[in-house]
Amino acid sequence: MRSVLRRAGAAVLAGFALALTGCATGYLLDNNVQSFSHLTAVPSPATYRFERLPSQSADPVQSQLEALADPALHKAGFRRDDSQPRYSVQVTARVERVPSPYSDPWDRFGFGWGFSGRRWGIGGGLGRLESPWYRREVGLVVRELAGNKVVYETRAANDGPWLDNASVLPAMFDAALQGFPNAPQGLRRVDIHVGAPAAAPR
Template sequence: MTSLLQRFRLSFVLGLFSALLLAGCSTTRTVESNVNAYSTLTALPAPPTYRLERLPSQNANAVRFDAIESQAQQALANVGLQRDDRNASLVLQLGAEAGFVPNPYWNAYGYGYGYPGFGPSPFYGSFGFGFGRGWGFGMGTGWMMDRPTPLHHRKVSLILRDAKSQKIVYETSAVFEDVWTDDPAIYGVLFRQALAGFPTPPQGTRVVRTLVDRTTTVPLPDSATAPAPAKVESAPAPASR
């Protein structure tokens, strides 16, 4: 009996070690978000330019918002749009938010805790359509044995208007919820996912997955992207420089 127990313990330890080794050797991570997009565009506008219209909350926190704005501009350039405040055919409004949400896996088994829904993060806030409690950058993940780990909630949104008519021609958002996050890099991935299929994306909600470098959270080229399941779209990789 003792020998059997020892073998069981040894097998368990070896299995755990192998799992940790495989996880440590992995160099990629899949970022999955729910993208909701609507467009009346049929092609890139001429000229393919835009100007950014900041909201009062964004101007009040300009230094903090700059990182979000930079991530969005890179994603827009990746789909062929360039910022030109003097000769813009489109007007852009950005939104970004962060916080925590309950982990649905634990809630399904009756492990409730004091998050009655989406709540603002003590370190992050929101930019765009409402401003939250603060801001900060970092990489987050964790585990607590006495209470379930909540999910990091990250969301970005973009609205494009025709500069002359002021009519909305493109509206999109991407929502990411996971026990892991990497700020501000995750926002760059989400902006790229939100713009997947631009200027003629599938209308409505869909899941978009992007394979990123585990260390830098930079999206990998299309050639290195794992095949996506049906009805799941891969966001474009950054344009090579």
């Protein structure tokens, strides 16, 4: 029993140290991406405006979400022009807090090492730190205004412990638009580096 607890404790501490290191140097955000395209080349002019559903128009967060998506659209070759747009872009996002997959199995008995969906630490009576886990998904739908036709649809999903939506969501929009307009078919993994790059080895 003691050896099991020691191994579990060592694993948790190593993971905790790795998480702290990741905060200092950035981290690799893995995304599951799926895209659907009716385009063969980057359209010209690729001007666009944002399109909102009635429910999005009443949501004060929507403008912030569009601002987070705008840099990724620019990298893909789009240029925002609300006066003479050729396309409209609808932006969606969902962020949900879920139980951590690294929940501590000993926690149900009130003792042990490790992370749980609610706290971290040793023993049943000691204070423990939060270890939240999030499931996120972003989506973009590009519609050609002249024919009211959807020409590109893409979405990216990720789950992990990262707290900062202002850093994570733009990276997910980058992942969703990777390969535009000729993205590979089917579900694929796209990794995006978030934060400061790691220092080069000496």
